[in-house]
Amino acid sequence: MELLQKIALGDEHAFSLFYYRYNKTIYLFAYRILDSEALAEELMQEIMLKIWMMGDELLRIEHVGNYLRVMCRNRCYNQLRQLRREAGKNKMAAADWQEGSNETEESIFLNDARNLLEEAIARLPAQQREVYNLCQIQGLKYEEAASKLNISVLTVQSYMKIALRSVRNTMRNTMRNYTGITVILTILKLF
Template identity: 50%
Template sequence: MKQLGHNSDFNEDKELLQLASTGDTKAFSLIFHRYSPKIYSYALKIVKSATLAEEIAQEVFVKIWNLEAQLSEIANLDAYLRVLTRNHTLKVLRRMALEIKASRLMAYDYQEDHNETEEYIIFKDSEKILNQAIEKLPAQQKLVYSLCHQEGLKYEEVAERLNISKLTVKTHMQHALRFLRNYVSTHTDIAIVVILLTLLAEKH
């Protein structure tokens, strides 16, 4: 594939966008075949999943097609698609993270035939990294984190149980979460980071 920086490619993109904006399916098909491998590769670098990257590439082009008349207003198609792909990919990852967060306890009830599903594998990877990070917390932070995040207690309930102030509980949690976020951000790829950071949202 040629670099978009070449004037010939840039001008051709503009012409194809203009035609596609009028509903020309042939022009849109040319855009699709020119850029779908690039979008797929970019998404794959982020999600580390061929199936998910392929779905993202298809969804990105559905978004592009739905722009219709606005297609002619795109100044730089390569840059536009890159930003659109990145934003959509992160949106997909956040959605996965929320789904996993909402049903993470169900993962323990998965039957053997579910053990190789993509969501389960990502969940287990994220769980392993998070547990490694938790083990490195100072004892008091680890205890407070466990009570708040793993047992679901509120700050005031933890304060009462440990006979410390609510402010102390909150401080321990803030330090623990800061450490855990930094740890997972440097020990895994973006897909798992997004999931873990969603799981590590501070509770009150």
């Protein structure tokens, strides 16, 4: 596949095209297994980062769809095993999960992106931050968030729209100091 050849050579535009072509498929597949929007999103980002970092190994892939499904399935099952272990220890499984203790390049990139996103969220006004956390992080529907906060659904929608715009702008401004795949993954996740 020509797109994989370009990605193997470090073509960020080709990776962006690949991302838009496959991110929803990976996300939906992961969501069906994990039943968590946040975990499915995180896993999708990790798979995309892995694809970017594979280099010449990408040239060995014959059937991209099958390859991504197998990779996604395996990572989902690993995630579920990890969550079960953590749940057995009375930990908050989804919130505290991290990918082991080894600091590979992959985890460093991903942690940088997460930290930048967390900083952008922390800059939101309190109400917007609360709505963002409930809807984007915890995966609540607007109606559920409105009920929990005792505000109208339209107010939740309005706060969410403003919060997303603010996070995007903050990320764009912050990202000017960063280069490479961290920028691509973080910005693409916000759109």
